[in-house]
Every structure is written in C-alpha cells, then in structure tokens.
Amino acid sequence: MAQMTMIKAITNAMQTELKNDENVLVFGEDVGQNGGVFRATEGLQDEFGEERVFDTPLAESGIGGLSIGLGLQGYRPVMEIQFFGFVFEAMDSINGQMARMRYRTGGAHNAPITIRAPFGGGVHTPELHADSLEGLIAQQPGMKVVIPSTPYDAKGLLISAIRDNDPVLFLEHMKLYRSFRGEVPEEAYTVDLTKADVKREGKDVSIIAYGAMVHSALKAADELEKNDIDAEVIDLRTVSPIDIETIIESVKKTNHAIVVQEAQRQAGVAANVVAEIQERAIMHLEAPVLRVTAPDTVYAFSEAEEIWLPNEKDIIEKVNTVIDY
Amino acid sequence: MKHVLESVESQFEMFQVLNENGEIVNKDDMPDLSDEELKELMRRMVYTRILDQRSIALNRQGRLGFYAPTAGQEASQLGSQFALEQDDFLLPGYRDVPQLIWQGLPLYQAFLFSKGHFHGNQMPENVQALSPQIIIGAQYVQTAGVALGMKLRGKKNVAVAYTGDGGTSQGDFYEGINFAGAYGAPAIFFVQNNYFAISVPVEKQSAVKTLAQKSVAAGIEGIQVDGMDVLAVYAVTKHAREHAINGDGPMLIETLTYRYGPHTMSGDDPTRYRTDELNDEWEKRDPIVRFRKFLEEKGIWSEEEENKVVEDAKEDIKKAIKEADNYPKQKVTDLIGNMYEELPVNLQEQMEEYKEKESK
Numbered sequence: 001m002a003q004m005t006m007i008k009a010i011t012n013a014m015q016t017e018l019k020n021d022e023n024v025l026v027f028g029e030d031v032g033q034n035g036g037v038f039r040a041t042e043g044l045q046d047e048f049g050e051e052r053v054f055d056t057p058l059a060e061s062g063i064g065g066l067s068i069g070l071g072l073q074g075y076r077p078v079m080e081i082q083f084f085g086f087v088f089e090a091m092d093s094i095n096g097q098m099a100r101m102r103y104r105t106g107g108a109h110n111a112p113i114t115i116r117a118p119f120g121g122g123v124h125t126p127e128l129h130a131d132s133l134e135g136l137i138a139q140q141p142g143m144k145v146v147i148p149s150t151p152y153d154a155k156g157l158l159i160s161a162i163r164d165n166d167p168v169l170f171l172e173h174m175k176l177y178r179s180f181r182g183e184v185p186e187e188a189y190t191v192d193l194t195k196a197d198v199k200r201e202g203k204d205v206s207i208i209a210y211g212a213m214v215h216s217a218l219k220a221a222d223e224l225e226k227n228d229i230d231a232e233v234i235d236l237r238t239v240s241p242i243d244i245e246t247i248i249e250s251v252k253k254t255n256h257a258i259v260v261q262e263a264q265r266q267a268g269v270a271a272n273v274v275a276e277i278q279e280r281a282i283m284h285l286e287a288p289v290l291r292v293t294a295p296d297t298v299y300a301f302s303e304a305e306e307i308w309l310p311n312e313k314d315i316i317e318k319v320n321t322v323i324d325y
Numbered sequence: 326m327k328h329v330l331e332s333v334e335s336q337f338e339m340f341q342v343l344n345e346n347g348e349i350v351n352k353d354d355m356p357d358l359s360d361e362e363l364k365e366l367m368r369r370m371v372y373t374r375i376l377d378q379r380s381i382a383l384n385r386q387g388r389l390g391f392y393a394p395t396a397g398q399e400a401s402q403l404g405s406q407f408a409l410e411q412d413d414f415l416l417p418g419y420r421d422v423p424q425l426i427w428q429g430l431p432l433y434q435a436f437l438f439s440k441g442h443f444h445g446n447q448m449p450e451n452v453q454a455l456s457p458q459i460i461i462g463a464q465y466v467q468t469a470g471v472a473l474g475m476k477l478r479g480k481k482n483v484a485v486a487y488t489g490d491g492g493t494s495q496g497d498f499y500e501g502i503n504f505a506g507a508y509g510a511p512a513i514f515f516v517q518n519n520y521f522a523i524s525v526p527v528e529k530q531s532a533v534k535t536l537a538q539k540s541v542a543a544g545i546e547g548i549q550v551d552g553m554d555v556l557a558v559y560a561v562t563k564h565a566r567e568h569a570i571n572g573d574g575p576m577l578i579e580t581l582t583y584r585y586g587p588h589t590m591s592g593d594d595p596t597r598y599r600t601d602e603l604n605d606e607w608e609k610r611d612p613i614v615r616f617r618k619f620l621e622e623k624g625i626w627s628e629e630e631e632n633k634v635v636e637d638a639k640e641d642i643k644k645a646i647k648e649a650d651n652y653p654k655q656k657v658t659d660l661i662g663n664m665y666e667e668l669p670v671n672l673q674e675q676m677e678e679y680k681e682k683e684s685k
Contacts, residue, residue, distance in 0.1 A: 062500035069470015103663040106447035165666045241669035
C-alpha cells in the first residue's frame with residue numbers, strides 16, 4: 001500500500017473517478033495548468049484534457065451555477081472553491097439552489113455535485129482564507145458536509161462524494177494537507193458518508209471531533225492515558241447529516257462526553273451534537289457535555305492565530321472537568 | 326473623443342419588424358412563417374392573455390397561490406418560445422410560466438406550481454426546463470452550465486435564461502453571460518425589460534442607455550428588440566438560436582416590453598410608482614392589437630376565430646383548475662422523502678414522526 005499525504009490522496013481520488021466515469025468534470029479557479037493553489041489537481045488536466053479538467057473565470061457564484069447546469073446535463077461536477085472563505089459569493093448556488101434541486105423538481109432532477117474547498121486555520125493565511133464555515137452549510141437540508149481527517153478517509157470519502165447523487169460539500173483542512181502521510185490503497189474504494197469512525201476506543205469519556213481536531217483529540221487521549229483516563233475518540237467524518245447512533249452508543253458506555261470543533265462556539269456543529277446527546281442519552285450522563293471551540297470572534301488571522309485555535313491542552317482541561325464533575 | 330464614448334450605445338438601436346399600426350416596417354427581416362404559423366402565434370398570445378385574466382381572478386378567489394401577471398409581455402414571452410425547439414432547455418423566471426405551458430407543461434401543473442405543490446415543478450419528459458426561478462438572476466449562471474453541458478455533449482440545442490430588467494442588476498447576470506461567453510456555450514440570455522424591478526424604474530437601476538449593451542462587457546452579441554412586436558422577437562430569437570448552435574457563442578436579447586398588471590398578486594400596488602399616462606402609452610403598443618391588425622389586413626384572422634380561442638382557453642382553464650384542486654395534497658412526508666436520494670437517519674426519524682402526524 002502506498003504512503004500518501006492527504007493532498008496526494010485527494011488528487012488520487014479525483015484521478016480515479018475521472019478515469020472511472022467520463023461524466024466527472026473537475027473545474028475551478030486555477031485548477032488547470034496550475035494544478036490548483038494547493039496542487040490538488042496537479043497533472044489532471046494533462047492526463048484528461050481541457051474538456052474534463054478546466055479553469056473557470058474568477059467568480060464563485062458562476063462556478064456554483066455552472067455546476068448546477070452541468071449536473072442538469074448529466075455530468076458529475078467536482079467544483080473547487082479556492083479558499084472556503086470565498087464561499088459567500090456562492091451561497092445562493094449552494095444553499096439556495098443545488099440543495100433544493102431534488103425537492104424542487106419533485107425528484108425529476110438532482111444535483112450530483114461535489115464542492116471541494118480548503119479550510120481551517122493554523123497555516124498563517126490572509127484574512128478570509130482560513131475560516132471554518134461548515135456550520136453555514138451544515139444547517140442546510142439537502143446538502144451533505146464531509147470533512148476527512150486522514151489520507152485514507154480523504155480518498156474514500158471523496159470517491160463516495162463524487163459518486164453521490166446529492167450535493168456534497170467536501171472540506172479539506174489546510175493543516176492536514178501535507179503534515180503527515182498515511183496508507184492509501186492505489187485502487188478505487190469508498191468510505192461510507194453516513195458513518196462516523198471510532199478512532200480510539202475507551203471507556204471513561206467520549207471525545208467527539210472532526211477535521212484537524214481529531215488529531216488534537218488523539219494526542220490529548222494519549223496524555224490522558226498517563227493519568228489513567230481512557231478516552232474514546234470519535235471522528236464524525238460527516239458533520240451533516242450526523243451519525244448520531246455511533247455517538248450515543250459511545251456516550252452510553254463512557255457516561256462523559258466533550259465535543260471539539262475548530263470553529264467558533266455559537267450555533268455550529270458541536271452545539272447540535274450536544275443537543276442530540278442530551279435529548280437521547282441524558283440519563284446516561286454523569287456530567288454536562290462540554291465544548292472545546294474557538295471564541296465567538298471572526299478568525300484571528302496571523303498574530304493571534306495560535307492562541308485563538310483550540311488545542312490538545314484545551315481538550316485535556318475539558319475532559320478533566322467532566323471527569324471530576 | 327465624445328463620438329468614441331458614444332459608439333457603444335449607438336450599436337444598440339431597437340429592432341422592429343411590425344409597427345404599432347400593424348404595418349411591416351422592416352421587410353428584410355420579416356421572418357419566414359406560414360399563414361398557419363402566424364395564426365398559431367396569435368392564438369397563443371390571445372390564449373395567454375385570457376389565462377392571465379383568469380389566473381388573476383382565481384388568485385383573488387384564493388384558488389391559486391403565487392402569481393405574477395403576464396399581460397403586456399405576450400410578444401416577448403411567446404415570440405421567443407415559438408423560435409425554440411422541443412429539446413432546448415428553458416430556465417425561466419417567476420413570470421415566465423407561459424413559455425413553459427407552450428413548451429408542454431400541462432396547465433394543471435402550472436396551477437400546482439402556483440399553489441406550491443412540487444408536482445407543478447415536475448416537468449413532463451418531453452419538456453427540458455426548470456420550474457420558474459424565484460431568486461432574481463440565479464438562472465443566468467445555471468444557464469451557462471446547461472449550455473456548456475450541451476456543447477460538451479455535442480447537442481444542437483440551446484439553453485435559454487429568462488429574466489426581467491431587474492435581473493441584469495444582479496451579479497449573477499454578469500457572471501452567467503461572462504462564463505457562457507468564455508466557453509462559447511450555446512446560450513440565449515433573454516431580458517424582458519418591462520421598466521420596473523417591482524417599483525424601481527430601469528433608469529434608477531443603471532446608468533446604461535440599453536440593457537443590451539451589457540453584452541459588450543462579456544464580449545458576446547447583444548441586441549435590443551421591440552418587445553411588443555412578436556415578429557421581431559421571433560426573428561431575433563431564431564437568429565440567436567442559430568448563432569449559438571453554429572458555435573458562434575451566446576447572445577443577449579433585451580426586449581422592450583411592459584407588464585400591465587402589478588409585479589405579483591401578493592400585494593403590489595403599481596399606482597404607487599406608475600402613472601395612468603405611462604400605462605396608456607404602453608397599451609397603445611399592445612402586441613395583440615397590432616398583430617391582429619396585421620393578420621386581418623392579410624385576411625387570415627377574424628373576430629369569430631379570436632372568440633373561438635377565447636372560449637377554448639376558458640374551457641381549458643376551467644378543466645385544469647379543477648384537476649389542480651383535486652390533485653392529492655402535498656404532504657410533509659413528500660417533502661422529507663425528496664430531500665436526498667436516500668433518507669439520512671435524522672430524516673428517517675422525522676419521516677416516522679410526520680407519518681404519524683399525517684395519519685391523524
């Protein structure tokens with residue numbers, strides 16, 4: 001099995017599906033000859049030609065609308081939003097249009113679109129480049145929001161997303177692109193979009209996370225083990241719709257939970273997970289479910305970035321609070 | 326230098342074939358239509374005027390939901406639709422229901438669309454269209470995508486976006502025409518300039534003299550047409566269609582037209598922003614009146630013939646509204662079932678909850 005970074009696994013997934021299905025088209029700003037600003041589409045235009053992998057004019061709403069129209073002609077568009085902070089320009093196309101295509105046409109049409117975008121902080125990007133805006137799309141029924149945390153998952157989930165007949169937002173954490181390698185099969189495989197992954201089994205506390213925070217949670221779990229706290233770490237993988245069954249099963253075993261997200265606290269994915277746990281498993285809880293999040297400010301790009309972002313120490317602290325409650 | 330600055334505007338003189346008196350003023354561009362086809366165009370306009378009157382009445386009785394009146398715009402709507410082929414793809418705005426009907430959407434489904442029933446949005450298999458778009462301008466960017474898809478598939482068809490003048494004030498208008506232009510995609514961007522975006526007149530929306538000249542910025546062809554002249558609209562759309570499928574790129578068509586009624590039946594009062602004088606001026610240019618004069622002069626149209634169309638329309642409308650009234654009501658469980666191809670866990674639970682609620 002090959003060792004790949006997450007970015008290579010993502011390129012490999014697109015290459016696999018471009019080969020597998022001639023209806024797959026990859027497009028966005030600078031994705032052609034340039035291979036994308038992060039090189040996610042490197043080499044794809046040379047291999048598949050300018051009709052399958054192409055640059056668009058610099059206009060996110062146009063890219064969204066183009067995807068919807070191509071979907072109506074039976075293509076499977078894989079569109080790139082260059083940085084997720086630019087998604088506001090495409091919000092009508094995403095939340096207003098593609099999410100409701102199946103309902104709006106009574107099932108006569110769908111929107112088999114995959115939206116790829118880099119997101120997440122900690123890599124010192126300029127303003128509006130690092131924002132964690134998954135909550136904005138997660139609130140929209142009709143969309144699926146997927147966030148991989150490993151190279152293996154990135155390839156399998158992206159292939160599943162491209163094959164899915166509903167629109168999928170696929171968010172790629174910039175810090176994970178090249179920070180480590182993992183085993184990734186060369187052949188095509190899928191990872192179920194509807195299932196969370198129990199990354200580490202434990203009996204004392206459930207740490208529910210996604211994206212880069214999965215790695216912080218795993219590091220925290222290793223530290224906690226030194227103090228005889230056995231943490232279970234769950235990677236949500238898909239933050240909308242959420243696999244609530246896996247979470248509840250875990251909470252029933254550990255009786256303690258914290259939810260970790262890099263995004264700001266207000267509204268958002270973690271708030272939803274906490275609400276689901278209290279509705280479904282309150283009698284199994286020995287302490288309130290706490291959250292580890294960024295503060296409710298706009299993203300602190302540059303100087304204050306490191307302290308703004310949640311980290312493993314914050315996770316350890318919150319776990320100790322719920323265990324000692 | 327002044328003449329250089331004015332040169333763009335001077336390219337956009339209004340194109341006309343039939344004047345207000347029903348006389349051909351532009352023989353060279355008279356479309357090649359048989360007497361039967363000319364009569365069919367008239368039949369569609371008269372029918373649609375009656376449909377508009379009846380829809381307004383049905384709306385007032387509470388038997389329809391959302392409705393945007395169409396009277397005044399028949400030449401723009403139906404002259405363009407008449408130039409399209411069955412496999413062309415329409416992306417209409419909320420006022421563009423008549424084009425869908427003449428493209429093959431059954432009348433009762435048009436009424437269901439008005440009532441907010443999703444079956445009104447399920448196009449029959451032979452109708453390539455989305456249901457009327459509610460967001461102003463969203464159809465422009467989608468049309469670029471449909472047109473690019475047609476080009477990639479090697480189809481000899483066009484994608485057609487319809488909006489009003491307000492749509493051209495949206496960013497999506499520019500992104501759509503620019504994308505289609507950049508890709509040389511077979512699209513027609515059709516702007517029905519009825520002068521008011523609800524209440525705001527076109528001169529307060531933009532400093533441009535014509536909306537057609539906005540095509541210059543995207544590097545595509547653009548033309549302004551007398552939107553009360555069905556022959557001119559037909560001729561221009563036919564030309565745009567051929568232009569697009571020949572690989573010469575998209576076209577922007579601006580028709581100068583007018584809606585006699587309010588913006589929609591949901592509370593708009595046009596007397597707040599339009600004068601009687603303006604209304605009278607436009608009614609003198611009425612597309613049906615002028616085309617009737619032309620056909621009568623040609624000796625192929627009569628009062629009896631027109632009365633027959635009116636009676637047929639009334640009869641069809643009566644049947645269709647009955648069918649829409651009797652169509653099974655939409656349920657929340659239908660809505661839940663149509664959100665995704667497969668029901669996620671949250672919706673599986675909500676499906677059970679609403680099945681229970683709806684069974685009571």
